[in-house]
Amino acid sequence: AATDDMVRTVRENIxxxxxxxxxxxxxxxxxxxxxxxxxxxxxxETAGLVVSMTNPLMNFFLYVGLTVVIVIGAYRVNAGTSQVxxxxxxxSYFTYILNAMLSVTRMxxxxxxxxxxxxxxxxxLDAEAxxxxxxxxxxxxxxxxxxxxxxxxxVTFSYNGKKNNLSNISFSLQRGQTLGVIGATGxxxxxxxxxxxxxYDPNSGKxxxxxxxxxxxPRDELYAKFGVxxxxxxxFSDTIRENVRFGRDITDEEISTATVYAQASEFIxxxxxxxxxxxxxxxxxxxxxxxQRLLISRALAGDPEIVILDDSSSALDYKTDANLRAAIADxxxxxxxxxxxxxxxxxxxxxxxxxxxxxxxxxxGTDAELRENCDIxxxxxxxxxxxxxxx
Numbered sequence: 001a002a003t004d005d006m007v008r009t010v011r012e013n014i015x016x017x018x019x020x021x022x023x024x025x026x027x028x029x030x031x032x033x034x035x036x037x038x039x040x041x042x043x044x045e046t047a048g049l050v051v052s053m054t055n056p057l058m059n060f061f062l063y064v065g066l067t068v069v070i071v072i073g074a075y076r077v078n079a080g081t082s083q084v085x086x087x088x089x090x091x092s093y094f095t096y097i098l099n100a101m102l103s104v105t106r107m108x109x110x111x112x113x114x115x116x117x118x119x120x121x122x123x124x125l126d127a128e129a130x131x132x133x134x135x136x137x138x139x140x141x142x143x144x145x146x147x148x149x150x151x152x153x154x155v156t157f158s159y160n161g162k163k164n165n166l167s168n169i170s171f172s173l174q175r176g177q178t179l180g181v182i183g184a185t186g187x188x189x190x191x192x193x194x195x196x197x198x199x200y201d202p203n204s205g206k207x208x209x210x211x212x213x214x215x216x217x218p219r220d221e222l223y224a225k226f227g228v229x230x231x232x233x234x235x236f237s238d239t240i241r242e243n244v245r246f247g248r249d250i251t252d253e254e255i256s257t258a259t260v261y262a263q264a265s266e267f268i269x270x271x272x273x274x275x276x277x278x279x280x281x282x283x284x285x286x287x288x289x290x291x292q293r294l295l296i297s298r299a300l301a302g303d304p305e306i307v308i309l310d311d312s313s314s315a316l317d318y319k320t321d322a323n324l325r326a327a328i329a330d331x332x333x334x335x336x337x338x339x340x341x342x343x344x345x346x347x348x349x350x351x352x353x354x355x356x357x358x359x360x361x362x363x364x365g366t367d368a369e370l371r372e373n374c375d376i377x378x379x380x381x382x383x384x385x386x387x388x389x390x391x
Contacts, residue, residue: 002040004120009036015282055102062098069094131201134215147211148172149336150179150196150306154205157195161203165191166359169205171352175305178329178337180347182380183356189340190231191359193310196338198222209306227304229295229312231340235283240268241275243283244297258301261327263320264293288315296324300332307332310340321346344381353377 013020013029020029073087151172158164166188173179181189194200196207198214207214214222235243244255255275259265267290271277283291292315299307307328313321325346328337341347348367355363355370355377363374370377 002036002043005036006040009033018284058098058102062095062102065094065098066091130219131198131215133218134213136216144211147208149175149177149210150338151208151211152192152205153208155195155202155207156204157191157200157202159191159200164203164359166195166202169361171354171361171364173336173338173352175336176334177351178339178347178349180350180353181338181340181356182342182344182347182353182377187356188359189356190310192356193230193308193338193340196308197226197228225305226308227299227302227306228308229292229299229310230308231310231312233295233312235279235286235291235294237279237281239273239276239278240271240294243279243294244275244301246298246301248302250302254301254303255297257331258297259293261300261324261331262293262297263316263324263327264290264297267293289317289320292316293320293324300328303332304335306336306338308338308340311342313346314342318345325349344377344384348381 009032013033020026069087069091073090076087152169155166155169156164157166169192171179181192183189195202196214198207198219201215209217209222209225241252241255244250244258252275256265259268259275268274268277279285283294286294292312296309296312299309299312313324316324321343322345329349337350339347339350344367347353351366352364353367353370354361355374357376363370363377365373371381372378
């Protein structure tokens with residue numbers, strides 16, 4: 001446990017070095033590191049003392065025991081009550097027993113070192129497998145003709161089985177339409193996306209793509225439909241090209257096209273090597289806006305059926321965000337778009353906007369309809385864009 005605390009603290013300090021420097025918390029982190037370091041040192045000293053004392057003590061008991069056996073055996077041989085062979089056999093048995101006990105003590109000290117790791121390994125082994133793909137009974141499969149591209153039908157979901165995180169969510173999107181989702185933190189926006197991606201299954205209701213319940217769609221087929229840029233997405237320590245390609249069979253031309261639509265081509269061309277520019281871990285050598293544009297490039301590459309952007313343009317300025325939305329609308333007209341955002345400007349042109357609060361859809365409609373009928377949406381719009389824009 002102490003070693004784990006040390007490793008975790010070092011990793012946090014390395015990954016959060018910019019925040020530590022910016023907030024002048026270097027001395028605080030040094031003290032925190034010193035604390036876990038001393039705790040680890042004390043435990044290592046205790047463990048080392050136990051291990052170093054084991055062998056001498058067991059050897060001491062071994063030789064004291066052998067001495068006692070020899071002394072008693074010599075006395076009994078002289079008295080004529082025992083034979084030399086019997087004493088030698090007893091000495092051998094005694095040695096075997098003490099050596100076995102020494103091995104057992106070593107096992108206990110080794111177990112104390114690995115017990116902390118065993119708990120974490122058990123967590124991984126006991127983790128639930130991926131959700132199984134259901135199969136229709138023979139002759140029971142029915143796909144509705146002219147079904148919406150995406151449909152949520154009375155979807156309710158709870159993480160803990162006690163309080164609903166989503167309640168009775170229903171909407172439908174035709175192919176090529178755009179859905180905007182807005183709401184306060186914790187309102188269920190990301191949970192909605194997680195259910196569509198089938199990270200979880202709803203407790204009730206169903207989610208369909210082209211009239212097919214996603215629980216019956218093979219996993220590879222389902223995930224191939226999506227291009228996703230999530231809220232806390234990841235950039236790897238590799239080239240820009242490989243971060244956008246992400247192991248898929250995508251040509252350099254498709255990668256370049258995706259970066260143009262994502263408004264990333266300009267800053268990529270300024271980097272040494274262009275698409276071959278190497279990124280640091282988590283893209284630490286890029287700005288926040290540059291990272292988000294690369295993640296959007298990854299989502300757009302490969303021309304997916306459905307693009308999901310989960311608060312993925314929050315670091316972009318309004319002009320770049322507007323250019324991004326215009327480019328996606330122009331170049332991905334047949335792609336269904338789902339945009340989760342905190343900014344009205346990112347979703348105001350959507351065909352359908354859901355306003356969420358407490359896991360429920362409190363209002364749905366276009367931008368004009370919501371400004372007229374939804375007080376919460378109107379308040380957000382006025383605070384972000386001003387009354388003149390609304391007028």
